[in-house]
Amino acid sequence: MKIKVTTLYVDDQSKALSFYTEVLGFAKKSDFSNGPYRWLTVASPEEPDGTELQLALNNNPAAKAYQQALFQQNQPAAMFFTDNIKGDYERIKAKGAEFTMPPTDVTASTIAMLKDTCGNLIQITEMKRW
Numbered sequence: 001m002k003i004k005v006t007t008l009y010v011d012d013q014s015k016a017l018s019f020y021t022e023v024l025g026f027a028k029k030s031d032f033s034n035g036p037y038r039w040l041t042v043a044s045p046e047e048p049d050g051t052e053l054q055l056a057l058n059n060n061p062a063a064k065a066y067q068q069a070l071f072q073q074n075q076p077a078a079m080f081f082t083d084n085i086k087g088d089y090e091r092i093k094a095k096g097a098e099f100t101m102p103p104t105d106v107t108a109s110t111i112a113m114l115k116d117t118c119g120n121l122i123q124i125t126e127m128k129r130w
Contacts, residue, residue: 003051005041008078009058009067010118013040016055019117023095024080026053053078058119067119074100076113076123085110085126092124 010016017040020026026042029052033039041052058064070077082088085103089112093099100121101113110126 005052005054006078007054007056008120009063010055010116010120011058011064011067012118013038013055013057016040016116016118017042019097020053020055023092023097024122025091055118071119071121074113074121077116077120079123079125081125081127083126085112085124088124 008016017028017031020042021028025045027045027048029041029043029048031038031040038057040055042055043052044050056063058067067077089099089103092114097114098117099112099114101111103110103112103126108128110128112124114122114124116122
């Protein structure tokens with residue numbers, strides 16, 4: 001068994017696609033509609049056939065409440081891993097992203113947190129090498 005897709009709720013799928021591809025650097029994997037429903041995923045260009053992130057519209061009350069609760073509690077909706085957090089921080093910041101936490105050393109890793117412009121906080125993590 002494999003994890004192929006995980007879901008992230010967003011308040012605007014087009015804005016999310018722009019942020020996750022143009023700012024974070026992910027690649028659009030699938031994008032198709034069936035009536036009002038839009039299936040939209042992105043993937044890491046480093047693992048194009050790896051796990052996909054579905055950017056799902058938060059158009060139901062449970063999804064919207066979940067997304068808002070995480071944000072209000074300063075909890076990341078997703079975590080992405082990198083080998084160069086300081087370089088990614090500078091690259092992403094230069095593209096206009098709003099960080100709520102710059103790279104900060106914590107137990108076993110360095111983390112940074114940013115807003116995705118679509119209602120979520122995203123954590124970027126670099127694991128420490130021992």
